[in-house]
Amino acid sequence: MFPSGRERQILNPLTFLRCLSCSTINSRPFREGDYVFGEVEEKCPKCGGDRMRIVGIYVKEPEQREKRQKQTL
Amino acid sequence: MQIAGQGDLLTSLIQLVWLLFLMIFILYPNFSQRLQLSYILRDLERKLYGLKRIREEVRSRVIETLRKYSDGNVDLEKEVDQILLSFAITPESMDPYGIVYKLEHIVNTWEDTFEENVRRLCPKADRERAKTLTNLVEVARGIDYLYRVVRHYYLLGKKTSNIYIVLQIQMLMPQLMEIAEAYRQACYAFMQGQPVGDGVGVLAAAKLVEGLEKKTYEVAKDTIVHELMMDGKKLFVLRAAGPGGTVGKPADGIIKIIENEGERVKAIVMIDAALKLEGEDTGKVVEGIGAAIGGIGVDKFKIEEIAKKYNIPLYALVIYESIGEAITPMKESIAKAAEEVVERVKSIIRSKVEEGASVIIAGIGNTVGIGLS
Numbered sequence: 001m002f003p004s005g006r007e008r009q010i011l012n013p014l015t016f017l018r019c020l021s022c023s024t025i026n027s028r029p030f031r032e033g034d035y036v037f038g039e040v041e042e043k044c045p046k047c048g049g050d051r052m053r054i055v056g057i058y059v060k061e062p063e064q065r066e067k068r069q070k071q072t073l
Numbered sequence: 074m075q076i077a078g079q080g081d082l083l084t085s086l087i088q089l090v091w092l093l094f095l096m097i098f099i100l101y102p103n104f105s106q107r108l109q110l111s112y113i114l115r116d117l118e119r120k121l122y123g124l125k126r127i128r129e130e131v132r133s134r135v136i137e138t139l140r141k142y143s144d145g146n147v148d149l150e151k152e153v154d155q156i157l158l159s160f161a162i163t164p165e166s167m168d169p170y171g172i173v174y175k176l177e178h179i180v181n182t183w184e185d186t187f188e189e190n191v192r193r194l195c196p197k198a199d200r201e202r203a204k205t206l207t208n209l210v211e212v213a214r215g216i217d218y219l220y221r222v223v224r225h226y227y228l229l230g231k232k233t234s235n236i237y238i239v240l241q242i243q244m245l246m247p248q249l250m251e252i253a254e255a256y257r258q259a260c261y262a263f264m265q266g267q268p269v270g271d272g273v274g275v276l277a278a279a280k281l282v283e284g285l286e287k288k289t290y291e292v293a294k295d296t297i298v299h300e301l302m303m304d305g306k307k308l309f310v311l312r313a314a315g316p317g318g319t320v321g322k323p324a325d326g327i328i329k330i331i332e333n334e335g336e337r338v339k340a341i342v343m344i345d346a347a348l349k350l351e352g353e354d355t356g357k358v359v360e361g362i363g364a365a366i367g368g369i370g371v372d373k374f375k376i377e378e379i380a381k382k383y384n385i386p387l388y389a390l391v392i393y394e395s396i397g398e399a400i401t402p403m404k405e406s407i408a409k410a411a412e413e414v415v416e417r418v419k420s421i422i423r424s425k426v427e428e429g430a431s432v433i434i435a436g437i438g439n440t441v442g443i444g445l446s
């Protein structure tokens with residue numbers, strides 16, 4: 001039947017946050033209400049600071065073998 | 074040696090079958106076509122069923138999402154179905170003079186009405202949220218329309234047994250199914266307000282001015298501009314306001330800036346996502362000349378007109394992506410391209426604009442999930 005395996009999968013992006021006190025960047029799954037350049041109150045896993053700025057929201061792509069194939073064509 | 078009779082009988086039988094086949098093809102020349110028609114119809118039916126499932130899924134997700142922001146006084150299902158069937162009539166082109174402005178008028182009214190309807194259904198949604206919800210309903214409308222068109226050709230072909238009708242729609246089916254799947258993904262992205270691939274132009278414009286001292290104000294409906302100095306040049310960085318989903322009115326913004334700045338504007342740099350060809354890498358940044366903006370053409374026309382009037386060169390920077398990638402959550406390669414675009418824009422400004430002059434940089438695209446930097 002049409003919608004099989006790979007196609008049914010919903011792309012879920014990651015949210016990348018930069019700590020405002022130590023500048024470490026870490027990521028977590030996207031949560032509703034997140035937006036790029038938005039500031040959120042979340043604990044930094046490294047220094048414990050509690051303000052972070054969202055620097056990116058995107059779907060992480062696996063390193064593809066396709067890329068190598070493309071070069072031959 | 075031969076076993077009497079038996080071999081002969083078999084041969085005769087086979088000959089008879091062949092003869093029958095021959096007769097069918099001679100007396101009934103359409104036989105092979107009929108056979109093919111029924112195969113195609115069955116194939117179409119299966120795909121149409123898949124399309125219907127996607128449409129139902131999107132429709133129910135949309136209603137579910139709208140319900141969160143509704144006050145419960147309206148029959149959401151009925152209202153949404155009504156919005157899905159709404160339409161706009163393009164202006165008469167027999168006499169094309171002034172058609173762009175007529176089209177603009179109709180599209181503006183249509184967009185405003187659409188947004189108003191969504192707001193009416195979702196009184197609990199704030200301004201930004203309402204914009205994203207409007208996008209969401211547009212996605213539902215897109216897939217609904219796609220389904221109805223394919224169903225039309227399927228039923229018409231079946232009713233008239235016309236193989237040429239079903240052949241045409243069958244040929245398009247692979248691309249249409251891809252678009253349908255993209256709509257499905259887009260529905261989830263807009264439900265949660267995630268940035269989509271089309272937003273890369275806006276993202277690049279936002280990254281260009283991130284952390285710099287600037288004056289920010291609204292220049293046209295849903296469109297903001299950051300005014301700042303960079304290497305002795307005055308930059309007007311224009312984009313749609315976020316993080317609600319909107320594309321703004323870039324042409325109106327550019328016109329207003331040029332009318333204020335006059336001859337001082339020496340370049341317009343436009344950044345937008347562009348359709349890649351199959352085999353090309355997603356997120357590739359390419360430079361060109363012209364107004365890089367999609368849509369129905371009103372903005373493109375107006376930007377070209379004002380650029381010609383003031384003799385300002387139009388530089389285009391596009392980021393390659395597929396039609397599906399444009400409306401589904403942004404991919405890493407596209408997000409990374411935004412940083413490359415920033416460098417390219419800076420190099421264009423360095424090489425093409427002299428000190429003391431002004432330059433407009435327009436990030437085109439949907440701002441869903443992209444706030445102000």
Ligand SMILES: [Zn+2]
Pocket residue numbers: 019020021022023024044045046047048049
């Ligand atoms: Zn930290």
